[in-house]
Amino acid sequence: MGQTLFDKIWDAHVVSSNEGFPDILYIDTHFIHEVTSPQAFDGLRLRGLPVFRPQQTVATADHNVPTWDQHLPIKEELSRYQVDMLTKNCAEFGIELYGLGHPFQGIVHVIGPELGITRPGSTYVCGDSHTSTHGAFGAIAFGIGTSQVEQVMATQCLLQSRPKRMKIEVNGKLQKGVGAKDIILYIIAQISAAGGTGYAVEYAGDTIRSLSMEGRMTICNMSIEMGARCGLIAPDETTINYVKGREFAPKGEEWDKAVAYWQTLYSDEDADFDSVLSFKAEDIEPMITYGTNPGMGIGVTQHVPETASFEQKEQGSYKKALNYMGLHDDQQLLGKPIDYVFIGSCTNSRIEDLREVAQFVKGKHKADNVIVWVVPGSKQVQEQAIREGLDKIFDAAGFPLREPGCSACLGMNEDKIPAGKYCVSTSNRNFEGRQGPNSRTFLASPLTAAASAITGVVTDIREFLKEEELV
């Protein structure tokens, strides 16, 4: 019987496996940030332990940092305290920190890949659920809680039971204007926000293969939104070319050895998955969510479902969600006025996302009723955007390019969507209050978000693209 990609990597990292116990899994790199680490450092102090492998630990400040005037001290006292704590803890325990002002600073799931730290065949964890992003390279990567952050700091290992394996295939040609974000929102809408719970999900099929690394990261990033432990995609030429030459990528002989290994990382043809799902690329429209979990998504031209279409016991939760969103049964979102557009987060803030948006908005201007924030995923993305002149295009369009951080993805800094306002957001969660108390989120792709910013209402990007083809 052949092996899945997931099992090949898992087996190569098992330190010890004992009947009745979870496996002890070796972690190659541990990413940490300011919000979920302070209690873990305290735990180490209480136990009198050092960080076992500080050189395999990478720290950055991203979750609560301001995205404007980053060179000034952080105004908000508690955020400043948390960032200061991280600096102090990293110094005390000998961990490299890419803090504010460092050229490598940025959202943890953006900097790992762009620095060549994220590579095929390795294991990554971080106290953040979107760690699944790194799986796009053919790696095992998942989010952990703070007790586990402490565990990995203390031992470079994690106690984990092996999850079940699911394969999700997408084949066929995508419609114009439909991208990676739409694919993953579509899959989650099909299988629900809990549909992947307990599974490691491998994405496969020719549509997935045709995606850039950025697109693959967008897909794996949102694996957690269907409840999956992690998501991964077998490495190929696209992966290898992306990693090659990056800051911390292996060089010379090491590189050749690494590539030879990476080429063995795929699911064998007769590998056994616990579940296999297939979708057709042609069926996927530009997607938008209407509710308060990422599984509540529809094609942008479709109507919000009727309460009666749900089972009795689910109707209460459904009504509560629609009520929160200020929507009603059977409503069409297309044409609905919006207040904010947020382009950013570890789902869609990479240079490719910004290029795509810039190309589309060039020569256009945002609608008066909309405030737009473009927040790059990292310092390097920001500088690259400036080098390419994207900031000028954005400025002219009324889309100011801010400084890197998580920003309105979770509203821990000042970037909050006000109560009752609608935001078309390229981030990954539309939970109640996620972007600020009582804020209302429509999750969508960068192109849908940009088009909606231009018109001021929820917009079908395909209509724009059709018109542009005509001129």
Next chain:
Amino acid sequence: MSTKIFKHIQTSVVPLPIENIDTDQIIPARFLKATTREGFGNNLFRDWRFDNDGNPKEDFVLNEPKYSGKILVAGKNFGCGSSREHAAWAIADYGFDAVVSSFFADIFKGNALNNGLLPVQVSDDFLKRIFEVVDADPHTVIEIDLVDQFIKIVATGEQESFEVNPYKKACMTNGYDDIDYILSKKELVVEFEGRG
């Protein structure tokens, strides 16, 4: 380092019959700025529990005097979303020892177990029964026994067994944790690193 020991509880419950309760509802991100584990209970379910001016909303279960107890009973897919352990800390800090639902999100389940908060997964039908019985009598007492792995509605005698990872059960009933366990195998870790 020892954690809290959990073997058996018998108490009234707080019902929250909502599905897909995510960790942003349990503890909103803006309250994650503390650098210790204590005090999160004050902001548990913050935006459901208090209005924008910080006044308690009367119709939310935690503010209803008729409900109290050490068990939170919630709808399916509890704890989805972020990996923030603060969610488990907030529930435990508020005073709950167990959460009952018909489905838990993975990371939440792990975080809860690491903090002496027991997630008890029951069938959809049993969950429905608990909600019905508690609705009829808010003082309904539920018994949870980790050693023998059952949950029981005391007044009616209805009961169901539940699953728990045997290793995690041993941790909770003895009060030891994962770090103790891995540290006891440290030579294997070093040997693994040497394999290159």
